[in-house]
Amino acid sequence: MSALEIQNVRKTYGAVETLKGIDISLESGEFLVLLGSSGCGKSTLLNIIAGLAEASGGDVRIGGRSVLGVHPKDRDIAMVFQSYALYPNLSVHRNIGFGLEMRKVPTAEREKAVQETAKLLQIEALLDRKPSQLSGGQRQRVAIGRALVRKPQVFLFDEPLSNLDAKLRMETRTELKRLHQMLGTTIVYVTHDQIEAMTLATRIAVMRNGRIEQLGTPEEVYNRPATLYVAGFVGSPPMNVLSAVVGDDGLRLDGSGQVIALPGHLKGVVAAGRCVKIGVRPEALRLAAEPGGQPALQVEVEVVELTGPELVVTGRVGGQRVTACLPPRTWLEAGVALSFTFDEDAMHLFDAETEQALR
Amino acid sequence: MERKSPLFSIFIHACALLLAVVILAPLVWLFVMSISPAADLTAKPLSWWPQTVDFSRYAVLLSSVENSAGAAFVASLINSIVVAGVATLAALALAIPAAWAVSRTPSVGWSLYMVIATYMLPPVALAVPLYFGLSHLGLLNNVFGLALVYLTILAPFTTWLMKSGFDSIPREIEAAAMIDGAGLFATWRIITLPLAAPVMATSALFAFLLAWDEFFYALLFTSDLRAKTLTVAIADLAGGRVSDYGLIATAGVLAALPPVVIGLVMQRALISGLTSGGVKG
Numbered sequence: 001m002s003a004l005e006i007q008n009v010r011k012t013y014g015a016v017e018t019l020k021g022i023d024i025s026l027e028s029g030e031f032l033v034l035l036g037s038s039g040c041g042k043s044t045l046l047n048i049i050a051g052l053a054e055a056s057g058g059d060v061r062i063g064g065r066s067v068l069g070v071h072p073k074d075r076d077i078a079m080v081f082q083s084y085a086l087y088p089n090l091s092v093h094r095n096i097g098f099g100l101e102m103r104k105v106p107t108a109e110r111e112k113a114v115q116e117t118a119k120l121l122q123i124e125a126l127l128d129r130k131p132s133q134l135s136g137g138q139r140q141r142v143a144i145g146r147a148l149v150r151k152p153q154v155f156l157f158d159e160p161l162s163n164l165d166a167k168l169r170m171e172t173r174t175e176l177k178r179l180h181q182m183l184g185t186t187i188v189y190v191t192h193d194q195i196e197a198m199t200l201a202t203r204i205a206v207m208r209n210g211r212i213e214q215l216g217t218p219e220e221v222y223n224r225p226a227t228l229y230v231a232g233f234v235g236s237p238p239m240n241v242l243s244a245v246v247g248d249d250g251l252r253l254d255g256s257g258q259v260i261a262l263p264g265h266l267k268g269v270v271a272a273g274r275c276v277k278i279g280v281r282p283e284a285l286r287l288a289a290e291p292g293g294q295p296a297l298q299v300e301v302e303v304v305e306l307t308g309p310e311l312v313v314t315g316r317v318g319g320q321r322v323t324a325c326l327p328p329r330t331w332l333e334a335g336v337a338l339s340f341t342f343d344e345d346a347m348h349l350f351d352a353e354t355e356q357a358l359r
Numbered sequence: 360m361e362r363k364s365p366l367f368s369i370f371i372h373a374c375a376l377l378l379a380v381v382i383l384a385p386l387v388w389l390f391v392m393s394i395s396p397a398a399d400l401t402a403k404p405l406s407w408w409p410q411t412v413d414f415s416r417y418a419v420l421l422s423s424v425e426n427s428a429g430a431a432f433v434a435s436l437i438n439s440i441v442v443a444g445v446a447t448l449a450a451l452a453l454a455i456p457a458a459w460a461v462s463r464t465p466s467v468g469w470s471l472y473m474v475i476a477t478y479m480l481p482p483v484a485l486a487v488p489l490y491f492g493l494s495h496l497g498l499l500n501n502v503f504g505l506a507l508v509y510l511t512i513l514a515p516f517t518t519w520l521m522k523s524g525f526d527s528i529p530r531e532i533e534a535a536a537m538i539d540g541a542g543l544f545a546t547w548r549i550i551t552l553p554l555a556a557p558v559m560a561t562s563a564l565f566a567f568l569l570a571w572d573e574f575f576y577a578l579l580f581t582s583d584l585r586a587k588t589l590t591v592a593i594a595d596l597a598g599g600r601v602s603d604y605g606l607i608a609t610a611g612v613l614a615a616l617p618p619v620v621i622g623l624v625m626q627r628a629l630i631s632g633l634t635s636g637g638v639k640g
Contacts, residue, residue, distance in 0.1 A: 073540040081534070086532075087536070
């Protein structure tokens, strides 16, 4: 039985359709990340699961039971908000225990649960404070604790890390991963940060304009993007996208006329004359030792940036921009012309019009 | 903090002092008048400081001898407290749910604007309909009738004030309480209303002051000790053939006391900033 099932969920505001039929089925213990830029409908979907918004169509089932029209408190969910939404007038102790208090859990049992949760999150020393006396990271822990203490069927996280500074965000991310591994809870997590999505998720749903572009494991989403949008959204720096036309001898790049041989796994997929987009991840590009059997790009280097762990090289192939991530000790300077190669497998092909992956 | 020249510092203090003098001078003069002998107040040139201090007028106004000026004053004082108190409490009881509803449901915000629009009418425009209305209900010259009239003024005002107060409480906090299992009234009791306490106190204070200072409707709708309020009673003191300015001043001092006391009592609740820390600011 799935922990959470979303069937053809739609949401319209007047004439605007923000969710256009979402289908997701989530097993118990899964960590689903809804990934997308702002306005893609991911928060709306989360609010519909939480019961803070009503779906215009479709069904949401939690633990096999349809929860349409069910009050949020009766859905067996807990939610962590982007703004934490702690109760400012109550102590941390009461904040965490509030859900149990409202559910009339006996005081002794409640006390035990609060203490256990506080210990788990290492906030035992803060229990008597008010939220205003806490730092951002501590507030975040309290908000997570408030959700954890009730042991609900599904946890909902609405961009919980976006208000933390970079270092704390990384720490909390690892902490969340640890908690998920330890407790085996079912989580739906909304974010626009692809790193969070890649590191935390067991499955990612990349959303765009109220639709799911791709639903898959992080590995699938990264290595086998279903659409050009997914390819550009996941990965940093984003995947290089080059326009080309399929010719008899291979892929002819727009602007420069360079020809790249069609990789074996793509032969027979595209016919000559078709307009396509070639996708190659920056980290898949290498400096060519010598022209060989592998596909290669002739690039004029424009900018060389050393980030520390890697050297980010930006250049042009004809009129089209290409970025490559190279080992930091590579000697390079702006203005030179180079040849980059990549493995055949690292090349993705997308239809220029539908933007769907060609496989 | 940037460095300040001594001259600038003096200038700042002078400004503060000037403001204090402008605000306090009339009050001080009011008090001085109330304790000056009658002769001093009519002397030419005016003596700014009394030769002898005379508290007798306070005794006159607070005496409970029947049919005296004191009895009339004390009755009007009580009437004012009842009218302003009842009107304020009723206004709060109406405004809290209304303001919350408008704040959380922006689509019904137009209703509040319509109510506010009636606020633009001058009181005199409503005087005649209100008079007939009260007369029909048998509530003329009645403290509760007057409180009802005041409610029509206070309710829109407090609703407006409190709506902005509720607006500043993030909806997410209430959503969180809802998911945590709190019903609407539990959410209100434990979360929303405590957070709105400062704005509720401010609304109550201003509503009370508004009702306390009202003169026009009180003059029209009350006629004797049973319902006359302080503002009308003070006007009566000035209306006789011989006016004792000192007595009027004394009445003014006494009339100012209840709002001051209420303000002091509410001072704690008026301290805002209780909402900080719940959400990332």
